[in-house]
Amino acid sequence: MYKILVIEPLHPEALQLIDARNDVSYQLVTDVSEENILAHIEDADALTIRVSTLPVKALQKGKKLKVVSRHGVGYDNIPLDECNRLGIPLALVGSVNSIAVSEQTIFLMMAAAKLGAIFNQGVKIGNFGIRSKYRPMELNEKKLLIVGFGKIGREVAKRAQALGMDILVYDPYQKPDENDLKVLPSLEEGLEIADVITLHLPLTPETKYLIGRKELAILKDKAILVNTSRGGIIDENALHETLCTGKLHGVGLDVFEEEPVHPDNPILSHDRVIVSPHSSALTDDTLKAMGMMTVQNALNAIDGCLDPALVVNPDVL
Ligand code: NAD
Numbered sequence: 001m002y003k004i005l006v007i008e009p010l011h012p013e014a015l016q017l018i019d020a021r022n023d024v025s026y027q028l029v030t031d032v033s034e035e036n037i038l039a040h041i042e043d044a045d046a047l048t049i050r051v052s053t054l055p056v057k058a059l060q061k062g063k064k065l066k067v068v069s070r071h072g073v074g075y076d077n078i079p080l081d082e083c084n085r086l087g088i089p090l091a092l093v094g095s096v097n098s099i100a101v102s103e104q105t106i107f108l109m110m111a112a113a114k115l116g117a118i119f120n121q122g123v124k125i126g127n128f129g130i131r132s133k134y135r136p137m138e139l140n141e142k143k144l145l146i147v148g149f150g151k152i153g154r155e156v157a158k159r160a161q162a163l164g165m166d167i168l169v170y171d172p173y174q175k176p177d178e179n180d181l182k183v184l185p186s187l188e189e190g191l192e193i194a195d196v197i198t199l200h201l202p203l204t205p206e207t208k209y210l211i212g213r214k215e216l217a218i219l220k221d222k223a224i225l226v227n228t229s230r231g232g233i234i235d236e237n238a239l240h241e242t243l244c245t246g247k248l249h250g251v252g253l254d255v256f257e258e259e260p261v262h263p264d265n266p267i268l269s270h271d272r273v274i275v276s277p278h279s280s281a282l283t284d285d286t287l288k289a290m291g292m293m294t295v296q297n298a299l300n301a302i303d304g305c306l307d308p309a310l311v312v313n314p315d316v317l
Contacts, residue, residue, distance in 0.1 A: 001025055004298045005044035005062075007032060008052060010071065014291030017299065024302060034058070041065075046298035051259075051278075053077045059086055067091050067301030071294040072281065073151070074230055075312060076203045083313060090312040091297035095151045096289040097281040102155030104280035105198055105228045108252025109144075109160075112224045113137040113196075115250065117274045137195075137222070137249050140164035145194035147187065147210075148201030148229065149174045156198060157181065168194060171201070191215055196224040203230035213238040222249040228280045231256040236267055243270045254280045 004018060004026040018026045029040055032052035041047070041062040047054075050071040056079045059065065068078055069091045083090045111117065114136040122130030144160045146153045149171035157167045157178070167181045170190045176183055184190045187210070191197065197219070201207055211225070212235040219225070225248065227234055236257050242248060251273045256265070259278055267273055281290065293310075300306045308314040 002045040002302050003027060003043055004295070004302075005029060005037075005040055005047040007037060007047060007054075008050040008071070010048060010050075010294060011288045011291030013288055014295045017292065017295045021299070024299065046301050048294045048298055049078070051077060054079060056082045059083060059088060062088075067298055067306060069294050069297040069301070071290050073097060074202055076230060076232075080312065084316060087316045089301065089306060089314070089316050091301065091306060091310050092312060093290045093293040093297075094310050096293050097286045098151040098155045100283045100286040101152045101200075101228050101280040102159055104254060104276065105152070105156050105200075105226055105252075106159050106163075108226050108228065108254065108274060108276070109196055109198065109224060110139070111274045112226065112250025112252045112272070113139055115272070118271050121271075137224070139196070141166065142195035143168055143193055145170060145184075145190040145197045147171070147190070147197065147199050149176055150200060152228075153198075153200035156200065165196070187215070188218060191218050193220070194223065195220065196226065198226040199229045199233055201229055201233065203232045207233050209233070209235040209238075211235065211239075213241070216242040219247070221247055224248065224250045224252070226252040228252075228254040231259065231261075236265070240266045240270075243267070243273065248272060250274065254278055 002024045006026045006028045018024050027040055034055040037055060037058045038061055041058045044062055045064050046067045046069060048069045048071060059082045065088050067089050068083060070078060073092045075090060078090055080090060115134050118134055142165055144165040145168045146157055147170050149169045160167060168184055168190050169176055169181050170184045170187050210233050216238055254276045255278050297310060308317055
């Protein structure tokens with residue numbers, strides 16, 4: 001009997017894929033402490049994991065592991081170097097969450113442009129006159145810089161084009177072939193001219209604080225910044241300082257350097273910042289699709305037919 005260690009719950013229909021097999025069982029672990037994971041990893045043939053940090057020792061002790069199947073597309077919570085060293089593939093869910101995240105990106109961009117948080121709060125406390133104090137921004141014909149033009153960035157582009165925005169792209173590893181986009185040779189060039197900047201790239205040592213003090217300084221006055229990728233790509237201290245100067249029209253954040261974000265985080269004190277709790281991909285449709293894909297990757301690895309296109313480190317296959 002093969003065993004899948006399910007670290008953090010998955011959609012019930014995803015777990016039914018395992019129930020349907022008489023040669024595979026699963027063990028659900030909700031206590032994600034290192035000690036508890038180590039207690040259950042030794043006989044696991046595959047593991048699935050959501051947002052908790054996978055301990056290096058779990059990979060070392062999991063001698064039968066044929067895959068680490070991540071419920072998502074970011075993998076900064078997985079020790080990839082150790083996966084590589086031990087020859088364990090790290091599988092992701094592909095494009096199944098791209099639509100949900102792109103929709104949340106558009107929501108945060110629109111909310112920031114239209115001062116959603118400020119006006120909502122104002123009207124509810126009887127301050128209808130707030131309409132004369134702040135000016136919402138129109139997005140038609142504004143320049144949207146998409147940093148990271150992978151699966152989510154491309155979905156954001158389609159939706160923003162429907163809003164009449166001009167799309168600029170910065171991604172040193174992709175060559176977009178859409179001819180209605182402007183591809184930029186450097187990030188700085190985009191930051192200087194964009195009205196809205198949205199981030200869709202992984203958090204890696206290279207991208208940590210990609211948007212720091214220097215980058216924020218070159219943004220246009222009244223720019224909007226949106227981040228649904230990972231906290232840590234923006235330097236929050238530098239962002240707080242920039243917000244204090246009143247330079248930005250708005251900021252939309254789904255992700256934070258530290259999650260859960262602490263209520264005392266100074267970023268949250270700015271009324272032009274609208275936030276969500278890393279919830280971009282948590283729609284019913286996407287949770288089900290991500291759960292199914294996560295389990296399918298684990299089963300495929302057990303069956304020896306893992307799709308290399310879904311694997312971060314296909315060289316180990
Ligand atoms: P993807 O791999 O399809 O695209 C990422 C793109 O980033 C690639 O095209 C890559 O070339 C580009 N990139 C890498 N380094 C770069 C750099 N220094 N500058 C500019 N571009 C760079 O991934 P995706 O599915 O589009 O997801 C993007 C990110 O969104 C993920 O890494 C993940 O961290 C995040 N994400 C967040 C949520 C959420 O719930 N908020 C959900 C899904 C994904």
